[in-house]
Amino acid sequence: MGGESLAPPPGRRSGVGGAVIDFWRSFFLLTGCLLPACTGSGDPPLLRLALQTEPATLDPVAAVDFSSGTLSSLIHSNLVRFDAAGRIVPDLAREWSISEDGRRYRFSLFPARFANGRRVTARDVVFSFRRLLDPATVSPRWWVLEPVKSAASFHAGSPFSDDSMLALDDSTLVITLEGPTAHFLSLLSMPAAGVVCAEEVRERGADYGRRPCGSGPWKLSFWHAGEEIRLEKNSHCREINASVEGISFRILPESMTRIAEFEVGNLDILEVPGAEINHWRTAAPGLLQAEELRVVYIGLNNRKPPLDDPRVRRALNLAVDVETIIARILFGAGRRSRGPVPPALLPWPTGTDLYPYDPEEARRLLSEAGFPHGFSMEIWQRENPEAGRILESVQGYLARVGIEVKIVTREWGAFKQAVDRGTPDAFYLDWFADYPDAENFLQPLFHSSNRGGGGNRSGYANSRVDSLLEEAAAQVNAGTRTRLYQRAEELIYRDAPWIFLWFPIRYEVVSERITGYRIPLIFNGRRFLEVSFSGRSDH
Amino acid sequence: MIKFVLRRIILLVPILLGVVTVTFILMYVIPGDPVLALVGERYDEETLEAKRRELGLDQPLFKQYLGYLGRVSRMDLGRSFITGRPVTESIAERFPRTLTLALSAMLLAVSGGILAGALAAWGRFPWLGRSMMTLSLVGVSIPVFWLGLLLIFLFSIKLSLLPPSGYGGGSWRYLILPAITLSFASLATIARVTRSGFLDTGGEDFVRTARAKGLGESKVLGKHILRNALIPVVTIVGTDFGSYLSGSVLTESIFGWPGLGRFIVQAILKRDFPVIQGSILFMAVLFVIVNLLVDLSYGIIDPRVRRMGGAS
């Protein structure tokens, strides 16, 4: 477990400290024998990273949280995947073609191998996809393949129809869709569409999530719950990293620990927490930063008076000084959003800032809507200290235009249940991209058919927006599609179903040991294949 | 004696049953649908229903309770809602770490407490005694979590001597601060008791006799005073066991120590019922058994307890 590498660099241990430490060393000798044994020195070159939460599972069909998705994507490969810039690139599929009508996808596969050495065939892909859709699997992510022909009816209990996914031979696969779906390849890049090794799934059953076997560039070496997950190079993979032998993910939920471990040289990449950004801006000249594909917002209940009045919702947007909150509470780690879609995915039409900070205008709009003295409302949040800090400042701003806000905190399950039923007046939430496509920020969040658990939690409904979104989803021409989405976004922005807040900016510092790392646009675009050790390793 | 032990063990049965029932009821009345936490973003009603069926949450209350009793009696604490791992497996993995921390803290409390108490009773340096006693007063009043943060602030942030938190794969450097934090209240109590034990015993007749017989001061101290003064310390170590378990919840949370206490807190934040239920049940049963052992050992030391034992 890298016991040796955990010691601080020699220079840091002062004389007195050393003596104190030696005292404690002998003091704890007795208890020391209760500890798990360490593996000692001579470790292969490891990339040492931190995870904030422990993954729930490494099984693609069960992974819903960030850590699970990230790690499962390193272990399994998909037909296609995202590169660091968010472009679709070959993974298992060497090349593919799409029929005229946009319904038939034909993939030819590379001769790839699973971590156990067996050749990956088109039948493995069919097996994995069928497993995802199978009602017996109870996968919360089955909808990833919903566009596939008769997938929904198979999921609902009808027999599987073989012709929707057809393995023509070992390396050729044809998938037929219900209708043209412009973002289908993006869906295929999601962790849930990872290809698993059929015989290992059968053998390991429910335990597969802890002992996965895929054809990705890394394979699971060990998983010490609550401590560390170690991946090692999958030598059977087509793309392997030349200089990194393995990746150690240590589970370190406390930001204090992560920072300290990075500072003593035990971590190679550190995501800088909000409260420390200013410190690192000066301390680490090589600070990396990237806008996340994530939108933070306060959803307003569009079906509940007085928030059903667009004037009231606009007034709320005008009353909150988002720029100042970003500067003071987030220490600059965000970009104010004008509309729900990150600009990296959909360029904003220029000149549209409908909601600058303007409490006067907010008060005027409120009077116009019949609330000259404001009203009181509840904003719900899930248990999360940062959310608390943000909502407290929003509360302060809204108080200035006469709106009295009560902050209600619930744990995730209770929060989600209430929000999906439309109980709270408003709720603080974020949405992060499953795949880098404007569709992912518009269709689930604003199409009226997705109200509630489907993602449209503010209960927004605008038939113009609905038809624009439907038109765009079936549109194969990229330029037309972009224009349709821009029009939809503009309508949404005007209707103000949310208090639009920001797109977070992620800051990372990288140790001097490694080169070639960049923050990917989307979380599963990170595969650590370009990373290498510079000569300055302290090993 | 055997009768006494047997009676205590039989009395354990309704208590354990009560403990099981309380943990079951607590987790049943939980607000919010646990299934929602499992499905992630974008889900539909059918998925929820299927998950509920899979986890047996669609059964009536009484049936769930009977099922729970049956499983518990077979040492099966169910599987985590979130990871699908057997709870017993996770407990087996994490409890040794909690035990390591608790035993280190106990060792520290006993050795440090006796040393501090003895120094305070010595009387050679009155200021030392007084400051020790003030410190011990602070020791029982200082909140565990704040003490932990102070130590982190001092030793990790200001002096950069020790890691602020984490497990470090079991490295002893990571153990020091949490062990001190967890031991502090107990150490302070032991110091106080030791001091008054020394002072009281120092005035007893047999000690004066020993001194009058011309025994050396170190012999008097070692042979007579020490032994008698230390009996109450044993009592404290026994009764403080619960504090070590409770304290480990806070200490492990602050120091990121991946033991059972933090496991419980994280499960609570995620509302992972089987894990909360199973771990709290485990802790409570452990606590009951240790208390029984402590009580029984008093029965051996002091036969009067045997008559009082069953009365409460």
Added chain:
Amino acid sequence: MRGRGRAVFFRRIPALAGLSILALVIILSLLSPLLSTAPPEEIDLDRSLQPPSREHPFGTDPFGRDVLSRVMAGGRVSLGVGFMARTISLLIGLLLGTLAGYVGGRVDSVIMRLADITFAFPTLLLLIAIMAVVSPGVVSLFVALGVVGWAALARLVRAQVMAVRERDYVRAARASGAGHLKLITRYILPQCLSPLVVVYTLGLGMTIMAEASISFLGLGVRPPAPSWGAMISGGIAFMRTAPWLTLFPGLVLTVTVCSLNLVGDGLRDALDPRMVVGKRDLSL
């Protein structure tokens, strides 16, 4: 002899000191709305995270709020929750303890088994389990704390009642036809008063600490309501950049619990010097 006299002397000074500090904390908390320079909830992001200064002796938090004002306001919550919780424990403990001790028999054994079950849980664990399932808030918090603390008081009352029940003057009163209620309130309970006062006070410190711990774990009082425990946990992220956010609330909390313990010890010495109060009797 000299040593003994000094000990008594030293015992009295600390108790007095504790009492005065406690009084100070209570007065400052109660008067906090009048004393504060700014309302504790008023946000001014331009003043955020200022270190301690003459204007803000405890510094400001990320929202530019004065930490001293918030600590004083938090005192109202912490002390209020502590007193309410202790009083609930006392009422339940009195009722069930008297019932068990006076009626005896099956009632006694049922109540005592319930107490055993309560005792079977490490207290903080039971508390966090309860707080995880009830809807969060101040009321849930003191009810939970109160309910968890009943068993120790019930045992104490029961033991006292059983001891007093058979005393001559009680028998005499019973013989002269006094009703049960009169017997209990007039003759039996007054005898339990002094140990109850001691245990109540000593338990108060523990209860306030438990409240802070629960709020620290994020299961008790929620922000923006000021609470010492929640303020400390909210400051952890700023330990390196703004340590005053964690240091001051913790200091005040420690001083308060400390003074309560001093007062409790003093009361014990004054009222019932032979009484031994173990940790488990306080149940927290």
